[in-house]
Amino acid sequence: MKWEDFKDNEYIDQLLAELNASGTNVVVGKFNQLLQWGHANSLWPFSFGTSCCAIEFMCLGAARYDMARFGAEVARNSPRQADYIMCMGTITYRMAPALVRLYEQMAEPKYVIACGACTVSGGPFTKSYCVVKGIDDIIPVDVYMPGCPPRPEAMFYGLMQLQRKIKISKWFGGDARKEKRAKFFEAKAQEEKDAALRAELMKAAQESKEPVLDL
């Protein structure tokens, strides 16, 4: 992959622009950089493997692909020791409460990688009666990795994008992550409210049997 292609990520460019615009003290800034560099290169995954993608994740840990090169080989099974959730495999309605709970149990700063088509959008199971259509319905996601399952190379690409994101975020001061999560849940609540309101309006319109004005 060419460097230009690797860097072609509007989302991170936007974050970088925000970071540059806000400005910071030289000493704090340098210390911040050091911390983020260390953090980005020792990411411990919380291996949340539910199906096929987990097998490819095991291949990542094994000799040929060797995740240790990125400092990410310490797959933890406790959410309290991990930096990010690597969510691999379909999330069903029965599993959803467990996933949210595990996410809440993780210590800040925390990140989420949605690995595989099922976690991104429901994948081949979108039409099912009990599959969550993308885990961003229930928890905020930082990196999406499409593929069914993604190849190990694609997983590394996603991991490196997460590293890039961490390197440019702020450790001190404006804690973007917490804010972002608050925003995420607010937006979700708002969405639900809107949907309820719309449904109510529709119901009222249907009951009154008057022609609905298309505004």
Added chain:
Amino acid sequence: MADIQEKIAKLCPEAQFDTTGELLLVTVADEKWHDLAKALKEQLGFDYLNALVGVDWKDSLGVMYYLTNTETQDMIHVKVATTDRETPRLHTVSDLWAVANFQEREVYDFFGIEFINHPDMRRFFLRTDWVGYPLRKDYDMDEKLNPIRLNPEPNEDDTYSLVEDADGNLKRIDKKVFGPDEYVINIGPQHPSTHGVLRYRTSIEGELVKKVDVVSGYIHRGIEKLSEGLTYQSGLLYSERMDYMAAHMNRHCLCLCIEKALGIEVPHRAELIRMMMDELMRLSSHLLSYGCLTMDQGATTAFFYPFRERELVYDIFDKNCGARMSMSYDTIGGVTMDVQPDFVDDVRHACDVIEAHIPEYHKLFSKNVIALGRMKGTGVLTREQAINYAVGGPTGRASGFHCDVRKTHPYSLYNEVEFDEITYNNGDSYDRYMLRLKEMEESIKILRQCCDMMEKEEGHEFCAKVPKLIKLPKGHWYQQVEASRGPIGVYLESDGDPKPFQKPYRLHYQSPCFNLIGVVDLTCKDNLIADLITITASLDYVIPDIDR
């Protein structure tokens, strides 16, 4: 067949027979079913329940039972149905074939059929507060009825059974899964050693396991319902996403079933390629199983060795099928594309490398004192239990049960190659572990013979001519294939819909891992709780295959 029909007619004069299908179909009313089932098992020797398939025929709800006599390998199937859609009830057979316990719970979950005298009538895959029965044809898919609920499941300890007394009156008895004095430990659903998202509720006394309650369904995706909405060709994709470590076999099985229904003959070359892919998949699966079993017992180093060899198998898949996993290679009538010119050389190379490394695996782990201490004599499954719980594959063979479908009902070209069916007799964790390593040698033997056949192969056709729009006649078919963890069965029913894009009326996968979790309680009982992990690792199930 006629002989069996006569005998059954003598046992149950009311039974109706249909010999037009591939197997003898016996239709019997629910009142007579339990007596007939008992006679079938005890007098005619049908001791192995292959599959128990719930079907919604719109005017009636019912169950298809596929039975096998393990001595003579005769197969029959029995249809029992009820026209009552409000409170459908059938009699249980879980007292005769223990495997029916979980399978009837599955049918209850999907169709709402209550089984009279069943000891533990609970939902199996779906949440306890789920509304409706999804596999019924009139199921309401409305998101509002079943939204994503983020609260814990209510009443998960409650269960009931419908008990019939001598006069035929039904009485509902509510009970609890665990008594008030029992000390219950929760394992899962997110646990490194359950190999996925399975949950055990384990009651212990000191360090000994007293009862294991399996809570499944954390990865239930409704594949059977989804398949009813897709054509035969597009529905193939789900077969690979159940047991992803037996992707080729599962797909092979579904293809064979559809080909049987269509009456298509598959070219010799295509069958050969399929068979080679199956065996490669088996190698890859057993290697993974070795790696996981060793890692679960703390031998992290031993985990890395099989993964080195697995990459060779993955390279072959990558080169010939176009993907490392979820290959989508088999198709109706053959395979999607021909193999690469150096396929045979690659396979020979992989065989040589893996064969050379098997002694290394033994050296690493087989004689290790911890391995011996934890696996010898733990989790014993006897031959009778294996048959009663319909556990096939490596687990069944480790108990001395000759259940290899490649030998008993040869499909593909398995009757043209020579290989041994490996069996052990102790049925403990250690035998299951050793059997997998031995079975890899047999797979290599098969692959080498296939390579020779491939070199002599003159045909170039890799896929038969198949109509673009597949229309099956009205009927139902059942096909078994030996997957890496046991026999996978596919039940396919078609209603003979004349519309251009025909979809299966009912597609059921009888997955091997579903039967494997049925014996977890049996094998773990009175063992140390630490050995629960070893025993379940040696059973080697794949969770998405259980839940489907």
